[in-house]
Amino acid sequence: MKIGFYPGCSLTGSSREYNESLLSISKAAGIELVEITDWNCCGATAAHNLNKELSVSLPARNLALAELDEMEELVVPCAACYNRLIMTQHELNEDEALKNLIAQKLQMPLKNGIKILNVLQFLEKYFVPRLEELVKNPLEHDVACYYGCLLVRPNKVMKAERWEDPMTMDVIMQKLGAKPIDWPFKTECCGAGFSVSAPDIVGELSGKIVRSAVDRGAKALVVACPMCHSNLDMRRPAIESYLKRKVDVPVIYITQAIALAMGLSAKEAGIQRHFVPVNLTVNR
């Protein structure tokens, strides 16, 4: 089975283990993710903060290219890219005149009807019904499922169920044999795009998240967003200086958790690329 794929820039660099683990589990499940031909950056926070038109035209180019590639469904693993693509699709469908202007500028047709899936929607549709058959090594750990902002908000567009206390990742982790903890920081913001320009804010916001997870007994945080991951993992020194204590809880992508539970190798899951070492012993 072939499904359209928009990796986004982070997955080619700082979060390449997210890309590797997603592609590994898809391949093992017989799903081929096909990249949009000549895709471009979605513009991220920079575009919507500084330039309204680019915040729509950059994502729209990808949507138009995906249509030219005759994709019906598009998987967007980065939560921030997903937000920009789905918001653009929503905005253009609400505003026919803007849609026509953008299509003119792109010099490409734009029907704007492609089904965009974030990683949780993708996993729910293609993996959850088959997890029992796919799981070889149950992950018997207490874990904190951390959703962050853009997988559940804005809820008016996302229409996520239980957006203050989402459960999709918790359900997946449970099916992998883990024990998801009940905790109050599931959808708090990690500091997002301030990783470089205001790392002290990231230290505080991510620090509170990590502290809550650890204090409630989590042996790992599970995430589904490259920004959340780099803030919680790579920015650990900023977190530790805010918390004034050392914290060694690892942060793994949900796709890595699935890869390990499916019995794929640590390398196929990209576990070796983290800053905080991952020592989740898997029963062999």
Add this chain to the structure above:
Amino acid sequence: MMHKEDLSVEIRKNTEVNVRECYQCGKCTAGCPVADRMDIRPSVIMRMLQSGDAADLDKILRSNSIWLCLTCETCYSRCPMELDIPKIMDFLRQKSLAEGKVHREARKIVAFHKSFLGRVKNNGRLHEMGLIVDYKIRSVSSGTLFQDVLLAPGMFSRGKLHILPEQIKDKKGLSRLFKNQFKSRKP
């Protein structure tokens, strides 16, 4: 001189949000993860926008708050009137930038966004190493030169930092998006 009516009309035209619907319940400020760092808090910004006062607007455009907003969407999701406050923040940021009113402490954040868009304009995709170098040049006066220098070798050894950027093929089509932008379009 801006009339009181004009501001809420201008905001509505650009964001489709009617600031007059805000009844000051304060949920936006209560849930905002950076409210305690803000010089003017979200619910107060909403109240000041309702007043339509030019001096109030000027204070908002010169505030650090609008740049501290992370677009986490918590305020919008919890607002009982479903007011899209993050969209208003985008509008205010762009206005602040256009009028040269960016708060001193927010210059690093703006420098980062500018570097980011500059890299995308050049390559079509973000090259993280190029972004960091460009950002450091732009923000050198803010003392960021040596920040994160220790991070680079760790990223490199984990295969997370590439020396050369990935480039898209259709540069011409991309550069069209950066040129001749439609100014204030009437809805």
